[in-house]
Amino acid sequence: MNQLKRTFIKLCIVMITVCISETGFSQNKTEYITVPNGSKISTSILNTLIKKTMDSLQIPGISIAIVNDYKIAYHKTFGVKNIKTQDPVSSETIFEGASLSKPLFAYFVMKMVEEGEFDLDKPIFPYLEMAIGAEATKQAIDPNSLDDYKTLTPRTILSHGTGIPNWVKGKPIKIAFKPGTDFSYSGEAYQHLGAALGTKLGIGWGSALDTLFLKKAANPIGMDRSFYTWNDVLEKHVSRGHMDGKMNMEIHRDKKVGPGYSLQSDAQDYALFLIEIMNPKNIKESTRDEMLKEHNHFKPDSKLLKETGQTGWGLGFAQKPTPYGLMHLHTGNNHDFQAYTMFIPDQKYGFVIFGNSNNLFPLLNRIEKLIGEHF
Numbered sequence: 001m002n003q004l005k006r007t008f009i010k011l012c013i014v015m016i017t018v019c020i021s022e023t024g025f026s027q028n029k030t031e032y033i034t035v036p037n038g039s040k041i042s043t044s045i046l047n048t049l050i051k052k053t054m055d056s057l058q059i060p061g062i063s064i065a066i067v068n069d070y071k072i073a074y075h076k077t078f079g080v081k082n083i084k085t086q087d088p089v090s091s092e093t094i095f096e097g098a099s100l101s102k103p104l105f106a107y108f109v110m111k112m113v114e115e116g117e118f119d120l121d122k123p124i125f126p127y128l129e130m131a132i133g134a135e136a137t138k139q140a141i142d143p144n145s146l147d148d149y150k151t152l153t154p155r156t157i158l159s160h161g162t163g164i165p166n167w168v169k170g171k172p173i174k175i176a177f178k179p180g181t182d183f184s185y186s187g188e189a190y191q192h193l194g195a196a197l198g199t200k201l202g203i204g205w206g207s208a209l210d211t212l213f214l215k216k217a218a219n220p221i222g223m224d225r226s227f228y229t230w231n232d233v234l235e236k237h238v239s240r241g242h243m244d245g246k247m248n249m250e251i252h253r254d255k256k257v258g259p260g261y262s263l264q265s266d267a268q269d270y271a272l273f274l275i276e277i278m279n280p281k282n283i284k285e286s287t288r289d290e291m292l293k294e295h296n297h298f299k300p301d302s303k304l305l306k307e308t309g310q311t312g313w314g315l316g317f318a319q320k321p322t323p324y325g326l327m328h329l330h331t332g333n334n335h336d337f338q339a340y341t342m343f344i345p346d347q348k349y350g351f352v353i354f355g356n357s358n359n360l361f362p363l364l365n366r367i368e369k370l371i372g373e374h375f
Contacts, residue, residue, distance in 0.1 A: 061089035065267035067350035081239035095354035098332030101263035106316030124196035159295035187260030226265035241336025274350035
């Protein structure tokens with residue numbers, strides 16, 4: 001009888017363990033996370049803070065992940081993906097990544113460079129002419145900027161040294177300074193880079209380029225929920241964007257790869273990218289080092305330098321010195337979706353958060369009070 005009781009108790013313990021593993025608790029890999037200043041933070045305290053702050057800021061939903069020692073130590077989803085249906089955000093929910101598209105696309109470009117399929121320092125102008133034609137190229141670029149445009153290379157574009165505005169919105173491109181001599185953040189330039197890459201490879205910049213991205217960059221490092229063009233996975237799992245508490249009725253079903261904005265992903269998947277950048281397996285360390293090296297140093301009067309302490313840009317990420325090592329970071333803002341990521345290689349630490357509203361950054365400010373400066 002005692003043996004039967006012991007067996008029954010063991011079975012109960014197993015069943016309870018299984019039940020727990022199938023709930024949201026499984027998203028927390030550990031009870032504590034270690035942050036860059038060396039402090040250990042209770043994940044339960046972090047969860048409580050996030051829930052309380054989301055309620056006070058009326059943030060619909062988020063996905064957040066933290067990397068410790070090249071592993072995802074914490075992943076959690078909160079809230080709803082749609083305020084009308086109240087469908088909860090889950091580990092399968094996907095968010096617009098906005099400008100977090102850029103560093104991941106930069107990684108893809110560097111993989112193509114590493115394989116000899118693309119040249120980091122060859123001007124992209126010939127590919128633009130091939131893609132849209134000589135006449136359309138003349139119309140797309142201001143005559144006074146054409147000579148400068150002809151010098152633009154993937155390296156200059158990835159480090160935001162082109163002089164092209166962030167977005168030109170159909171107007172002819174005017175280059176503000178001699179390329180490579182200053183900083184000018186430009187999503188527009190990334191779009192041209194994507195067109196150049198797809199043209200060079202002979203596959204265009206639609207779903208075929210996205211498929212190649214998955215094959216060469218995403219899938220080899222375990223990413224399977226990150227896409228630049230629309231597909232059935234997104235149709236099933238996508239979140240809805242929200243502005244000032246109201247749901248956006250429009251869903252961005254991009255048919256073309258938008259290197260500057262069209263990534264759809266989530267925190268857990270993107271965290272795998274952070275791990276790869278800190279501890280590369282799919283690219284060479286020398287390729288990673290080239291990405292993280294400063295290629296565009298901000299001038300003393302730089303607005304970003306004065307306001308944020310950022311000092312320059314690598315090939316994909318902004319850079320900011322901290323007492324714990326050089327931080328590499330990027331923000332994302334499609335208005336009704338916002339995102340943020342950072343990592344400090346010296347600490348083997350990474351952080352990424354996606355939100356489906358236009359008020360994610362106040363939440364990040366609150367989180368920083370617990371886990372230390374991250375932005």
